[in-house]
Amino acid sequence: MAKLSKLGEYIYALEVFPKAVKPKFIGELPSLSDVGCGIVLLDGMSSLEYFAPRATTPQEGASLFTPIIRFVIRTKTYPEGAEWSELIKDALHRYTDDTLLQCMFQGAVLYLGRSSEKLHEFQLTFSTIVKE
Numbered sequence: 001m002a003k004l005s006k007l008g009e010y011i012y013a014l015e016v017f018p019k020a021v022k023p024k025f026i027g028e029l030p031s032l033s034d035v036g037c038g039i040v041l042l043d044g045m046s047s048l049e050y051f052a053p054r055a056t057t058p059q060e061g062a063s064l065f066t067p068i069i070r071f072v073i074r075t076k077t078y079p080e081g082a083e084w085s086e087l088i089k090d091a092l093h094r095y096t097d098d099t100l101l102q103c104m105f106q107g108a109v110l111y112l113g114r115s116s117e118k119l120h121e122f123q124l125t126f127s128t129i130v131k132e
Contacts, residue, residue: 007067007130008039010099016091021073021084029072035119037084042068065130069103073122074115081120085109088124102129 008026017023025038071088075081086109093105104127112121 007069008041011039011069014095016095018087018091021087023071029074033074034117035075037074037088038072040070040072042070067128067130068106069126069128071124071126073124074119075122076119078111078120081111081122082109085122085124092126099131100128101131102127104128 012023012026021037023039024036025033027038028040029036029038073081073084073088075084089105089109092103095103106125106127110123110125112123114120
């Protein structure tokens with residue numbers, strides 16, 4: 001079972017990422033960071049009905065949790081950032097295991113533009129279902 005506070009570490013530790021795009025940060029990228037990839041977790045909702053229909057609190061039974069995972073990528077060149085985005089999308093889209101029951105890429109890769117340090121920023125969003 002993965003709690004939201006540990007989900008970032010869980011995703012960080014997955015062996016599905018190519019070495020070049022392994023996330024470096026859990027949370028927003030530091031403002032002074034040069035190049036990197038960060039995992040940002042956004043709260044979702046719980047459903048107590050699927051695994052424990054008689055449970056009225058999370059302590060009484062397992063539930064499904066649906067957090068949103070956002071990857072923020074910062075690179076020196078646009079082509080490198082676009083490549084990293086595609087590699088992460090290919091690695092995680094439709095990924096499943098015993099804890100991460102579903103991971104689906106949402107929308108499109110967003111190009112956020114260039115920062116004041118002339119670094120290119122991209123964003124990917126995944127919806128997930130986590131057994132909690």
